Amino acid sequence: MTRTRDLEGQVVGNYLLEEFLGEGAFGAVFRSTQLALGEPLRRVAVKLSHREGLSDGEAVDLLGDAFLLADAMDQIMDAAAKLHLVHVFDAGRTEPDGRAFLAMEYVEGISLAERIARQGRLDAGQLTTWATEIAGALGALHRLHRPLVHRDLKPANVMLGRDNRVRLIDFGLAVRPEESEQASGVAGTVDYMAPEAATGRATPASDVYSLGVLMYEALTGDHPFRDLVPPIDLPDAGQEAWLREAKERHPVARPSTSNNTVTRKLDRIVLRCLKHHPSERFADAADVLAALTRETPVPDEEPAPPPDGKPARRLRQRLHNVEAALATTPSGRDRFDLLRESAELLGQLDQHSLAARRLREAWGMTEHSALLRDTRERVRLLTELAKAYRRAGNEFQAARFESLRDRDQNGNR
Numbered sequence: 177m178t179r180t181r182d183l184e185g186q187v188v189g190n191y192l193l194e195e196f197l198g199e200g201a202f203g204a205v206f207r208s209t210q211l212a213l214g215e216p217l218r219r220v221a222v223k224l225s226h227r228e229g230l231s232d233g234e235a236v237d238l239l240g241d242a243f244l245l246a247d248a249m250d251q252i253m254d255a256a257a258k259l260h261l262v263h264v265f266d267a268g269r270t271e272p273d274g275r276a277f278l279a280m281e282y283v284e285g286i287s288l289a290e291r292i293a294r295q296g297r298l299d300a301g302q303l304t305t306w307a308t309e310i311a312g313a314l315g316a317l318h319r320l321h322r323p324l325v326h327r328d329l330k331p332a333n334v335m336l337g338r339d340n341r342v343r344l345i346d347f348g349l350a351v352r353p354e355e356s357e358q359a360s361g362v363a364g365t366v367d368y369m370a371p372e373a374a375t376g377r378a379t380p381a382s383d384v385y386s387l388g389v390l391m392y393e394a395l396t397g398d399h400p401f402r403d404l405v406p407p408i409d410l411p412d413a414g415q416e417a418w419l420r421e422a423k424e425r426h427p428v429a430r431p432s433t434s435n436n437t438v439t440r441k442l443d444r445i446v447l448r449c450l451k452h453h454p455s456e457r458f459a460d461a462a463d464v465l466a467a468l469t470r471e472t473p474v475p476d477e478e479p480a481p482p483p484d485g486k487p488a489r490r491l492r493q494r495l496h497n498v499e500a501a502l503a504t505t506p507s508g509r510d511r512f513d514l515l516r517e518s519a520e521l522l523g524q525l526d527q528h529s530l531a532a533r534r535l536r537e538a539w540g541m542t543e544h545s546a547l548l549r550d551t552r553e554r555v556r557l558l559t560e561l562a563k564a565y566r567r568a569g570n571e572f573q574a575a576r577f578e579s580l581r582d583r584d585q586n587g588n589r
Contacts, residue, residue: 180204180226180275187211188270191222191279202226202238202348203275207282210265220265221283225276235269235276241347242267242278248317248324257316260309260342262335283343288394289331296397300437303394308468309342310334310387315462318380322352323460327378329386330368331393353379367399371423372454380460387464388449388457395442396434400450401426403532403565407572424452425569429529433522436496488525495521512538512547516557519564528567535561555584 181204184196193206203225210217225238236243246264266279288306292298310329317324326333327349335343370385372378392400404422406415431446432438445467451457458464498518505511515538522531539561541547548554558581566574 177228178273180224183224188222188224188275188277189266189268191220191277192216193222193224197221199226208279210279219282220279221281223278223280224270227275229274230269230276231274232269235267235274238276239267239278241350242280244324244350244352245347248320251320252316254312254316257312260313260344261317262343262345281343283335283337283345285335285337287332288334288336288342288390291336292331292394292397297435298394300395300431300435300439300442303391304442304468306334306336306342306394307387307391308465310344310390311461311465311468313342313344313461314383314387315460315465318383318460319462323380324350324352325378325380326350326383326386327373328365328368329383329390330365331390334390351378370454371452379454381454381457383461384449384457384459384464385451385454387461388446391446392428392431392450395431395438395446398434398533400428403529403536403568403570403573405572422570422572427529427569429527429533433527433530436499491521491524495525507541509547512541515541516560519560523564523567528564529570532561532564532568532570532573535564551584555581558584 181196181199183204184193184206186193190211191208192211193208195207197205197207199205203223206222206224208220208222210220225235227234227238230238242264245261249258249261249263252258252261262283263281264278265281268277269275270277314326314329317326326344326347328346329344333344333346335345337343366374368386368389370378370382373382373385389400392398401419401423404419404426406418410418428447428450430438430443432440432443445464448467449457449464458467495518498514498521502511502514502518505514515534519531519534519538522528522534535557539557542554542557548557558577561577562574562581565571565577
């Protein structure tokens, strides 16, 4: 049997497979040219199955997500929303090997995941533009007579074209909740999955949660629940439930604490998307779009920032100066000291989750260096870590660092 990727350079149906781009469980994707009467017509992406010898019915089943998306796009009346969905042009079965194939719009560019990996935190203005485009496309799908839920929204499934425009891709897990308002079966990527989706009950609000995680990660360079680590002695079967419960208790730091370009309005939108219970989030992505684009403020459902009195203003100014210094101090003792100073200031401003992250980074710097002068300094850092995590509501990490501190105080016995 010929490997799918080795079909590069061959003509399949009316498509010249010019360049192998990648492959997954379904098959391989090629940058291709559609031919008409033997002449080039347009550039497309062709997805070709690994499986051979398929009947027409089996090919239709295998390409079900493409038919689902094509049908949904036929019903969408919003032309702007369609700009951010990948258009399906053709589907069929190859002869004589019987592989399923799909021809679709070719998007030249990179994924949002690649952009975040290269750049780290994104400017809030640029991210808002892209989030508005994502919400517009998703919202159009959510507001159909029979809503369509993506179920696997994440940075890797958002393409940024050379025109700097977003395209949503990979609808392989998409479903129509139908009249039940819930899609049964667990599907998606765990780090971006809403709590109810992890128990097999996905709704449009589940896509809203995934969008919240995506926005948070793009704005801060971090996952909102990065610090949640199940106890080492917890059986694998219980870890999922532990994480769900921990996420409900764990307060998420405002994105603006890590990115000074984030407005208070955007803070509120992101945090509302990340609410644990679906009823507390935006109902669907169309509501997210409305919140992102309207001039009136989003209702403040989060604790107000520290009072704007002189002490708080001085603290925030000191924090701003420390964070600016951190941005230009990549390593060494100076960065270590700045991280601890930042954590102290954040704690005074009641931003304990972010304070714990700063201390965690400082702790990570000590693992392969001699930054800590003696055991007493090590014990002080571990004590600060335990206190910060406890104030942030993360009892597991607090207990972990207390255990390390106690071991050091007792001479590693």
